Amino acid sequence: MSELLTAVKNLREFTFRPPSQIGSFSMSAIEKLRAELEKNSDRSLSISPVEKDALLRKWIGGDRNFLRREIKKLPFIMFDARLELDDMTEMLRLLNLSRETQLKNIIAVYLLNFDGSDKSHLLRQTIFERMSAREYRSKMLNRIYRDDGAIFTGDCFECMSALYKNCSGIDEALSAIGLTDFFKGSNFIRRSLKHFLCSTTIDIRRRLEILYEIDAEPNNIFDGVIRSSTDAVIPDVEAIDNPSDKADAKKHCLEIFYRELGDPRFGSLTYKWDNVSSKAREIFLHWLAENDLDLFFKIIDRAAVDRMWRHRKKFWKAYLPYITNTWVFLGKEAQHFAKQAGDKILHHGNLFGGGSNQSVLLFQIGKYVFVEWSHNGKLRAYYYDDVKNWFGAEDIRRIRIMSSFIVEDWIHANPLSGTWQRKVSWWLEKNCGIDSEIWWREKRH
Numbered sequence: 030m031s032e033l034l035t036a037v038k039n040l041r042e043f044t045f046r047p048p049s050q051i052g053s054f055s056m057s058a059i060e061k062l063r064a065e066l067e068k069n070s071d072r073s074l075s076i077s078p079v080e081k082d083a084l085l086r087k088w089i090g091g092d093r094n095f096l097r098r099e100i101k102k103l104p105f106i107m108f109d110a111r112l113e114l115d116d117m118t119e120m121l122r123l124l125n126l127s128r129e130t131q132l133k134n135i136i137a138v139y140l141l142n143f144d145g146s147d148k149s150h151l152l153r154q155t156i157f158e159r160m161s162a163r164e165y166r167s168k169m170l171n172r173i174y175r176d177d178g179a180i181f182t183g184d185c186f187e188c189m190s191a192l193y194k195n196c197s198g199i200d201e202a203l204s205a206i207g208l209t210d211f212f213k214g215s216n217f218i219r220r221s222l223k224h225f226l227c228s229t230t231i232d233i234r235r236r237l238e239i240l241y242e243i244d245a246e247p248n249n250i251f252d253g254v255i256r257s258s259t260d261a262v263i264p265d266v267e268a269i270d271n272p273s274d275k276a277d278a279k280k281h282c283l284e285i286f287y288r289e290l291g292d293p294r295f296g297s298l299t300y301k302w303d304n305v306s307s308k309a310r311e312i313f314l315h316w317l318a319e320n321d322l323d324l325f326f327k328i329i330d331r332a333a334v335d336r337m338w339r340h341r342k343k344f345w346k347a348y349l350p351y352i353t354n355t356w357v358f359l360g361k362e363a364q365h366f367a368k369q370a371g372d373k374i375l376h377h378g379n380l381f382g383g384g385s386n387q388s389v390l391l392f393q394i395g396k397y398v399f400v401e402w403s404h405n406g407k408l409r410a411y412y413y414d415d416v417k418n419w420f421g422a423e424d425i426r427r428i429r430i431m432s433s434f435i436v437e438d439w440i441h442a443n444p445l446s447g448t449w450q451r452k453v454s455w456w457l458e459k460n461c462g463i464d465s466e467i468w469w470r471e472k473r474h
Contacts, residue, residue, distance in 0.1 A: 074137035074211065076105045085109060088116070093123075100124065104134045107152070108142040117148055126159040129167050136173070139181075140208075143217040157181040172207030180206060180217075189221035190228050194235055198242055214250030222251060226258035233265040237278055244285050255289045256301070262286075263309040283316045292317070292376055294354060295421025314353065318392060321355040322346065324367060325390040328359070329403045331366045340444035341401065344453070345392075347468050351461070354393035356420045362386040363403070382427030389430065391419055395461040400430060408453065409438045 076084075084099060084106050095103070103120045106112065126132045139152040160181070165171045173180065179188040192202040199222070203213065212218060222243060226236050240262065243251045266282050269275035291298025293310055294317070302310055326342045345352075358380040359367060366386070367377070380389055388403040398411045398419070415434055419425060437456060441449050454465040 074134065076102050081106055085111070088112070088120075095123070101128075101131050101134060104131075104138040107135075107138055108144075108148060114147050114151065117151060121151075121155055126155070129165055129170060132156070132159060133167060133170065136169070137212075140212050140215045140217040143215070143220060145220070153181045153185070167207075169207030169209075172205065186221050186224040189218075190225040190231065193222070193225045193239055194231055199239065213246075214252075219251055219254050222254045223257045226254070227261040229261060229265060233262070233269060233278070234274065236262065237266070237281070240285065241281060244288075255285060259286060259290070260306045260309045263312050267312045279316055283313075283320060286313065287317075294356075296376075315349060318352040318355040319346075319349055321357050321390065321392070322349070325357055325388060325401070325403070328363050328366045328388050331369065337441065337444045340450070341441065344450050344468060345401075347470075348394065348457070348463070351394050351463055352392045354391075354398075354420055356391045356422075358389040358391070358422075358425050360385040360387045363388040378422050379424045380427065381424065387427075389425075391416075393420075394457065394463070397436065397461065407438045407440055408449070410436045410456075412436060 080102060084102060087095070087099075088103075088106065089111060100123055103123060107117045107120060121135075124131050124135070126135070135152060136156055139149065139156060143149050160174050165174065179185065182188070189202070192205055193199065196202040196205060199213070199218075200210075203209070203218070208218075222239070225231070226240060228236070240255065240258065243254055262282065263286065266275065266278045269278055290301040290305070293299055293302040293305075293313060305313075322342065322345060326338050329338045356378060358378040360380045360383070362385040363380070364377075380387060384404070386403075390401045392399055392401075393413055396413050398413050398416050400409045400411065409430075411433060419430075439449050439453055443449065450468055451465075454468040457463045458465040
């Protein structure tokens with residue numbers, strides 16, 4: 030507090046200086062003072078655990094003889110699980126909401142604890158009814174009233190969505206209604222951001238800008254917001270018309286949702302995908318398959334082991350909609366190539382045997398698993414039931430892949446004329462029911 034008093038004293042001295050001396054005072058000092066005052070104001074919008082416990086014991090014990098300083102702190106125990114809606118109603122009758130401090134306190138409690146319950150609705154209604162057409166000392170109260178208390182109406186999340194849409198970012202949206210960073214991670218703001226990201230009437234590009242801002246926020250203050258938007262964001266990204274915009278959005282969303290939810294195919298975090306819609310999950314699996322395919326051929330390109338790899342990549346790109354599972358095994362040197370390629374989804378297995386720069390791509394189509402080798406090896410097909418444990422495996426030896434029962438194999442012969450591609454596409458049509466014209470159409474493009 031002494032630092033704050035010193036800053037106020039310096040500001041007072043500065044105010045009465047002769048004009049000739051004003052230039053020597055740094056404006057950053059004023060900004061620092063403003064920030065410090067704002068921070069001190071925010072601290073008053075909470076109470077210590079000791080204070081909270083004392084108030085709760087007094088209230089639950091039936092004692093209603095509260096000091097004035099205790100009454101203004103009552104809002105901070107309203108959402109305690111031991112108290113009912115009737116307790117909140119009684120507390121509201123004890124408060125004097127014509128006092129700015131007490132009005133600010135219940136607004137803070139509403140924003141911090143919002144959960145959509147009857148308590149939240151009662152507070153919202155109370156706040157809206159008590160907002161009056163007068164000039165408040167509090168910047169927050171003035172800005173809230175300027176917007177007719179819109180964030181305390183039944184359309185509060187629509188109002189917040191309009192702010193996120195039209196402001197340059199989350200900070201500006203909060204500032205527009207007088208809220209400081211203190212409220213940034215509040216329940217209300219998190220709920221409003223979930224609503225915005227899931228608002229399919231708002232252009233996906235704008236929603237993605239906010240999504241990226243949420244993802245970049247340190248300290249995980251928006252915990253749960255990204256996960257809750259999965260069902261709305263992923264399908265809308267997939268539906269973007271512009272190829273360049275779509276590729277960029279897919280790249281970012283693949284990294285963000287992978288980081289938030291983990292791999293839906295394998296590992297200990299698959300349970301996080303349990304509540305995701307089958308549509309969003311299926312799209313994400315296709316994104317992962319495409320990423321694995323790209324990674325595999327990037328490694329081949331860097332290792333310079335197959336100058337005709339582009340024909341293989343183009344062929345399998347045509348079949349991406351039918352690929353339901355993928356996994357990559359990398360030799361030690363190939364892992365180094367993968368890191369050089371800048372891939373952020375480096376979830377792969379280790380390949381032992383053969384050259385350290387070798388890599389293997391596994392992918393499932395129907396009841397078959399296809400294996401592509403980096404070093405001009407044959408394309409091989411296996412029964413899924415025989416090799417399903419390969420997917421997600423941490424390690425595999427080359428000899429195991431080579432000695433397992435092979436359903437069919439093909440040499441990548443004459444890729445320019447399409448010899449091997451034609452044979453594989455016919456086989457896929459016969460055994461998986463996939464029209465062979467898929468590859469021919471891709472070839473013509």
